[in-house]
Amino acid sequence: MTVPAAPTGRREGAGVFVTLEGGDGVGKTTQAALLEEWLTGLGRTVVRTREPGGTEVGVLVRDIVLHHRGDIAPRAEALLYAADRAHHIATVVRPALARDEVVIQDRYLDSSVAYQGEGRQLDAAEIRELSLWAAAGLLPDLTVLLDLDPRAARRRLDADDKPFDRLEAEREDFHVRVREHFLQIARDEPDRFLVLDAARPAEELAADIRARLEPLLATPRGAGSGVGTPD
Numbered sequence: 507m508t509v510p511a512a513p514t515g516r517r518e519g520a521g522v523f524v525t526l527e528g529g530d531g532v533g534k535t536t537q538a539a540l541l542e543e544w545l546t547g548l549g550r551t552v553v554r555t556r557e558p559g560g561t562e563v564g565v566l567v568r569d570i571v572l573h574h575r576g577d578i579a580p581r582a583e584a585l586l587y588a589a590d591r592a593h594h595i596a597t598v599v600r601p602a603l604a605r606d607e608v609v610i611q612d613r614y615l616d617s618s619v620a621y622q623g624e625g626r627q628l629d630a631a632e633i634r635e636l637s638l639w640a641a642a643g644l645l646p647d648l649t650v651l652l653d654l655d656p657r658a659a660r661r662r663l664d665a666d667d668k669p670f671d672r673l674e675a676e677r678e679d680f681h682v683r684v685r686e687h688f689l690q691i692a693r694d695e696p697d698r699f700l701v702l703d704a705a706r707p708a709e710e711l712a713a714d715i716r717a718r719l720e721p722l723l724a725t726p727r728g729a730g731s732g733v734g735t736p737d
């Protein structure tokens with residue numbers, strides 16, 4: 507499948523938008539922290555954020571999608587993630603990019619495509635469209651996919667000793683499908699993705715991320731970057 511370009515247009519500012527994706531327990535938070543440290547050392551202003559829950563409204567949505575006791579219809583779940591995204595992108599991410607900052611974001615639209623599209627067996631292309639509509643077409647400059655066997659990830663989560671949320675508590679076959687779909691998305695958009703084996707040491711992964719990001723920091727941004735203008 508070739509992925510159609512997002513609505514084109516010009517994003518304000520010289521900011522850089524990096525997202526981290528992958529299953530639960532693959533080490534996204536560790537990599538976000540290492541990346542922030544490096545970028546700050548280079549003198550860049552960094553905004554570290556996440557979905558769901560990167561805004562006050564988002565914290566409320568996060569509580570519903572992760573902790574509601576009982577079922578949520580799959581389409582309602584997809585819309586809740588999209589609502590969180592719409593508000594977060596409009597009020598946090600776009601303004602930061604317009605100030606020429608670097609946004610490091612834990613999860614974005616690819617999580618919706620993998621978890622709601624494939625995991626909940628909704629239509630992946632529709633979920634992508636929904637997310638792009640919510641975000642008025644904003645695509646990351648770089649998406650790092652930390653890929654790990656769900657069984658290994660589960661062992662890391664078990665060691666954390668935190669109670670599982672609604673998604674983490676899903677069965678192993680759900681997480682296997684989510685992983686496969688993340689890899690498929692990355693194959694469809696090789697220019698945007700860096701896929702890394704998350705079983706490797708954290709410092710090595712961080713070095714690979716830095717190497718891939720470095721040229722993007724230097725390139726002046728402009729039209730045709732696959733980024734839409736908000737309506």
Ligand code: TYD
Pocket residue numbers: 530531556557558572587612613614615617618619621622671673674
């Ligand atoms: P995350 O914040 O990574 O969880 P934690 O704080 O436990 O590390 O993500 C919360 C869960 O939400 C995760 O299981 C993936 C899921 N999710 C979706 O299903 N769809 C989405 O669009 C997003 C952003 C997350």
